Amino acid sequence: MNPRIGVAVMAAALLLYIVLVAQRAYVLLVSGDVVAVMMGAALVVLPLLAVWGLGRELWFGWRAEQLGRRIETEGALPTEEFDVRPSGRPLREHADALFPAYRADAEAHPEDWRAWYRLALVYDGAGDRRRARAAVRTAIALESVDHCGSIGGRCRAARRE
Known part of the structure; x- marks a missing residue:
């Protein structure tokens, strides 16, 4: 559905x-x-x-x-290919194998919303929805900083884009 x-x-x-x-x-x-x-x-x-x-x-x-x-x-989605279930969801063990690299990327670039979003995708693939949602929330807050200068800030520039 x-x-x-x-x-x-x-x-x-x-x-x-x-x-x-x-x-x-x-x-x-x-x-x-x-x-x-x-x-x-x-x-x-x-x-x-x-x-x-x-x-x-x-x-x-x-x-x-x-x-x-x-x-x-932007072409910044994860590019690794791995096996998926018939539903299209990634196999958990493959997502678990990718996790350390994406976690290290988010730790190396803590202000980059793209790194956090990619980490969220890997969390989701590993079946950890709670951490995936937390990583997406971090990505949303960081992306807002890119546009507005403060976490969670609202600005006219972000609305125009």
Whole structure:
């Protein structure tokens, strides 16, 4: 399945959940019963947290995809060839063998977002999603520095590009 379709389905399901919980929260808030009003107030927090989490994940995915396209057009993706599963995912032992070189590159160039993005790809190939996401977050922050001069900074120059 296309990842975008999966994201759209999950986002739609979460939005449906948010609407239903918000609806229940409203009913409880206007009931007049003290306990129901307190429960309704608590239910208001859940949709707000869900919206925040959804927005944060969509932003992360969008920025990661942008960096992936950019590094691909620059020809800076890893060039090693290795065996893959029928699904197209790399075999873990091959990704594990590549890992030391990419980790050393990221350590040698800690301010280079491309090195961190390549490290994230190898982490992902090795099945370590948590570290892959952390490396992509580092790459996103470093790429923002390239454009704006401070980690996480927003600037007009980055928006124009």
